[in-house]
Amino acid sequence: MITFIAAAGTEAAEQGFLETFGVNWPFFIAQLVNFIIVLIVLKKFAFKPIQELLEQRRNRIAEGEEKLKRIEQELAESEQRSQEAIDKANADAARLITEAKESAASLSEKKAQEAVASAQTILAKAEEAAVAERKTMQTELKKEFGRLVTNTTANVTGKVLTDDDQKRINEEALASVES
């Protein structure tokens, strides 16, 4: 190694440092031009389109994520609205059922009351009719009984009874029957 360094040093001293390493203008400029061309070509045909595409994809992913967030938010809101609507519908249904039950109970009560009232009316009317019929029967019976008593009395006594006698005998007979 020492020999090499010493040899390189001697060579450099003899030829000049840059000449030792073969650095000269034609080679250097050619390599410089090569390198610059490679830089320009890669910049234009490799990095630019790839970076643009990566940027485009990043934007699309960001947009997608943004949309996903919005959709999730809308879905949550929609679910909330649906739940609220269901809750409201359930509440309405419960209220309607309660009201219907209450209404049915009220109607039932009303109908029952009406039925009771109607029955009572019918009973009252029947009683009235019975009372009236009884009175009529009693009147007819009294008349018949009076006529029978008068006829019997007239047949037994053999005399013609006056109206006053008939009236008095009937009253006495009725009084004794009723008592």
Add this chain to the structure above:
Amino acid sequence: MTSFLSSSTFKFSLSLAILALGTGAASAAGGHQLPLYPESPFQGTPFSWISNSMIMVWMGAGLIILFCRAATKKMALVPAGFQNFAEWLVESLYDFFAGILGDHLVKRTFWFFGATFMLILTVNYLALIPGVGTIYQEDSSGHIKGLLRGGNADLNMTAAMAITFFILWIFWSFSEIGAKNFFAHIFASKGSFTGIMKVGMAIMFFLVGILEVVSIFIRPVALSFRLFGNIYGGEQTLEGLMALVPSYLAFLPALPFYFMELLVGLVQALVFTLLCAVFLKLMCDHGDEH
């Protein structure tokens, strides 16, 4: 900055050591030594400006361009095949450099770092293809020269990349932080001092600034020699090891070093671009403080 200088010097020495190890091995084996300089296979023709390393750079550049054309020919939002690989590569590199440079700087400069990394890596790996550096031709004067040579085993190529970066570094630094902040970063006194301390520190920082200028000008040199030294040293090592044994067993001692050279090729591509990115960030980051 002093530590940077020491670090640069150490790396430079390391590169020379690797270079010397390879050359030493080849020399010890009595085999053909890979020369330190590139040669033109077209010497004596109008194309004598084309060197054997330049052919490898063209091949590397051609491969990258063909790959990129194939990857970007029919681009789809849902990637497949080449496009998928190219996107993975570009995105990984972009994220890597974004971690160093930040979102703003990486948008401006990624094309340079990405292209440089891909070119260095491809050219480094192409240099490992059997035949590169080991096929020789003899010219009319009896001089033996390699037909192909690793692209980065040529100081002209590494210097071209380092100097291009140096020019772009100055341009990016000026456009990002302005000339005033640029020079303030190098020469201005850091911290708040009063009285005599202020004057003393101003002189101190001015002198440190001069050293900083020296270090800035050393950067392209260090970048060039680090990459050149590592790649040349690796090739020389492979060639030297192959010469240690009979030719039918030549592949054997070199085989483990091939795996190491695969790693070195990647590491050196990373080191070159990473250092460039750090140099840029150091200067442009400082602008935020002013």
